[in-house]
Amino acid sequence: MSADLSKTAYDHLWMHFSRMADWADTPVPTIVRGEGAYIYDDRGRRCIDGLSGLFVVNAGHGRRELAETAARQAAELAYFPVWGYAHPRAVELAERLAHLAPGDLDKVFFTTGGGEAVETAWKLAKQYHKLTGNPGKYKVISRAVAYHGTPHGALSITGLPALKAPFEPLVPGAFKVPNTNIYRAPVHGDDPEAFGRWAADQIEQQILFEGPDTVAAVFLEPVQNAGGCFPPPPGYFPRVREICDRYGVLLVSDEVICAFGRLGTTFGCQKFGYVPDMITCAKGMTSGYSPIGACIVSDRVAEPFYRAGTSFLHGYTFGGHPVSAAVALANLDLFDREELNQGVLDREADFLATLSRLRDLPIVGDVRGNGFFYGIELVKDKATKETFTEEETERVLYGFLSRALFENGLYCRADDRGDPVVQLAPPLIAEQGLFDEIEAILREVLTQAWAKL
Template identity: 40%
Template sequence: MTAKHALPSMNALWMPFTANRRYKRDPIMFEAAHGMHYVLAGGRRVLDATAGLWCVNAGHGRESIADAIAAQSRKLQYISTFQVGHPLAFEFAERLADLAPGDLNHVFFTNSGSESVDTALKIALAYHKALGNGGRTRFIGRERAYHGTGFGGLSVGGIGVHRRPFGHLLPGVDHLPHTYDHRQQAFSNGEPSWGAHLAEDLVRLIQLHDASTIAAVIVEPVAGSTGVLPPPAGYLKRLREICDQHGILLIFDEVITAFGRLGHAFAAERFGVQPDLITCAKGLTNGAIPMGAVIVDRKIHEAIVQGPENSIELPHGYTYSGHPVACAAGLASLDLYLGERLFERSAALETFWADRAHALKGLPNIRDIRTIGLLAAIEFEPRPGGPGQRAYETMRKALEKGLLVRTSGDQILLSPPLVVREDQIDEMFGVLADVVAALD
């Protein structure tokens, strides 16, 4: 894919979530990106149907973000936010709190989605402890969930192949069933009408473990990495009701869904369900600098931030929490999202996007297509004896035709930057239709 003479030595780098030996045999090397396009080493442009890794929501190479990073980097490259501070961290937190729905008005900064999830879980424990309910230590995650790779996120996560090499993980975690049933939901556009009853499994888990042992339920509003599984209509509302009845916190992991992916700043708004904590990352800085955040309800903050004024209320944080350059990138990203009305743009494109995606139905080997917001999954029937091959071959052939998509098992996952145009959406599904039609 990339001219061999242009390649650096590839021995030392152990690549994350990559078939390292296969990659290094036939590497794909990128060297630049602007707007909706990446540029491969050698100069070929490819249309980005992935927003990087679900993160470059305002498109690539945005000048205002680059300028903000450069300016902040010249002014103050580093100061911690442990017992000292700098204005941008406070300003960015205020802006995020204003953007977040309801009483979600306190922000804890991290450096990634994984750290945001671990932080949210720890805040949930600390909240119950502060209220005198230290026995509430159990977490409820969900099958097929992806919450990152920290021990906390992996423990509440539900993707078996990610968990298997790593032993017992956190004790005291249980999982709701995932919400996907092919017979009931195939080719769904938006929230499937079947499946709200699956929220009742939370009642079953509460009967099993007792509410007094459960700290929090964590779900992705739309399960992303596992293959874009929109929630059944009414499911999230019912989870909220059950959590309220039993004093259990509800965490929405919005690492993918925040910042316009579903046509709103947060998925919580789209689904009309108010969580107690939101985790985010990715689009927080348009992918330009690593950063994450946990946005926390007032009641949780009030419960924890009390006691003697000179005590550290929450013994938690990261060297780079609220990093000045990351905050500058985040503020510039927010300015772009709001200034260019990208959340509204995403909402306005949703029907066009879904129509084009579902037009692939009927092509050979396609088992399912699911869409919501500017997200889509195209799932193949696995090739006998070769699971995952059809998706991988589709990804490589699409790349040869100038389109970047990503794979997960036997699925193609699509999440374009929100600046995508209709003709570019046509191009994406046109390339995919050609590639899939020729696939055996």
């Protein structure tokens, strides 16, 4: 192997969602170590992990107990499938998740990641309706700009046309409604309650347009990630719940990011007081020390699958992997012991207040989010909310901002899947000192970005 890892990376490591050509003459940033809320690159530079890797490392880096748990489990039983057999860690984790999940969400179908959990939920919804006498209910409704993963089904649910275009035709029957971006609300922008009612009613309209007998499920994130952290307006989820119940449509809470403390609760739906029919989750379940995902299903939805002679014909070789399940259990123990969720609830207002200081910069149009999950929307003109042109996005967001933030010691995400945003989601151990550091780096780099516009 070459000593120059970043050159070898360009030669052999096909990076995800990356323009590989950009790395032909530029070293690929290579992260070699993590400790707490910091990561270190191969040149020994320390950087704040402002995105918990990819909304994953919720307990922070360098947790030896999670690493040691993984090693112990691998030595005891490295692998066995959950296809008609059980192993202790999968059983214990399923029971623990069922206890932590709200309402009667008691059945846990393991996957290896988030996209597979979303894929599972759609297939499960389709078969559920077939088993309960509604074979025509197969369509799904989700929101504009929302990201739900890359398998064909999950990608169809995703509301980002540019991400889907290369792979059309996708799975038929996936329809989109407006999201809860109140900063750019087409109506009721100054009245969150009215906006929430309107946004929820768009789901009802879509169900009626398609025909209630054809709609299987609605997929929503508690706080929508893509587009830059859109929290739900007041009253939104209770109304969506009512609408789904009225038309026999399953509500899937896609919590691949929002579960496991990102919003200060184990599940994101608990922050906003609704009970979905299914929760999809992954990422923070192990804080990234080993991969796993899950679709957590209500007893009501699971019931027809538990009838004699019936099975859900779906599964993954590595779903519920013993090492990942063991690490997830240890991670949940760590969450309890260190009261990580409560810490987020205690400090979320301070984090938001610290980031909101950036509103004095001309380039900052909006700061929004919940828990430890925030988006800073960048604009060219605060008064008109004019956004960047394509050329400016290319030059300033991609050509300058991402790299400059990293060079200045902050790994986070500069994104234009909706309008240009910078996203922050640090490990849940972050405290005021780190919030201040993040704000100072953003202030410096956003000021330089403004000069380049």
